[in-house]
Each structure stands twice: as C-alpha cells, then as structure tokens.
Amino acid sequence: MTILEAIQLSTTDAGIRELSFANLQEFNSFMDSFNFEDWPRNIVVPPVVNGTFNGIKAAETLVLRGWVLRRISEDTNDWRSVLLEPDYISPMRDFARKFIRRMLDSEIVDPSRDPATYTITPEYMFLNQHLFGVSYQAQIPITKNVC
16 A cells, blocks of 8 residues: 555545645645535645664654645634634544544554654634634654555
C-alpha cells in the first residue's frame, strides 16, 4: 500500500465525503472550485517524509498536514465561537480523529517504533469562504518500503 492509497482509504473509512490535495500557495483559487455540497472535505497538503539514519538502521516518519472543513452558507460575521462548536467544529474534529486513527491502522505504519503524535486545532472562518472545522498535523512512523 502506498501513502496515497492509505490517505484515500482512511478518508473514506472516516466517513468524510471528499479528499483533495492542496498546494498552500494556490489555496485561495483552489477553494473557489468547490460547491457547497462538496463538504465536508479532507484537504491534505502533499505529505512530507522525514527520515533518520544512525549508520545501521533507517527510520521514516510521515508528516501529515491538512484540514477537515465544512462550508456554511449563512453569514457568520457575528456568531460567537462557542455557538459554532457543537454543530460545526466538533463534528469536523471527530472526522479528523477518525481519519488519523484509520491512517494508524493502515499497513504503512511501523508498529515497532514510538507511537504517532497528532494535533487537531479548531479553525473558525477559515479564509474568506465561510469554512469551519479543524486543521490537523500527525507524525506517523512508517515502514521503509512505503512510497
């Protein structure tokens, strides 16, 4: 299984409607290409693989960054963030957590290494598109034969 296959399968298994890859420099024009019904969406920055080598053994870690976002059609300029949590932020946090857990259950993970770490951060009014949800970052130890 490749990294891309693991990301695709984990997105589907987590119940997220769509998967996209985004170049941060082109993100605003990228966001304009979606309709309201295309959400929630798992938007992944093309993943980075970090490695270490101690002269005998190599170890690689997948740095996975992205967002699970939902677009809201109503005007949200004066909404308080506490009102957004139950309906908009919390479900996206659950999707992100499920996605990361599915990634950790995939065959690309190296079970002999330290456990993965992750951070999930709320995102309120992300960009100018009325997007709400979470951003995530995960450090996932992967096997060396993954491409």
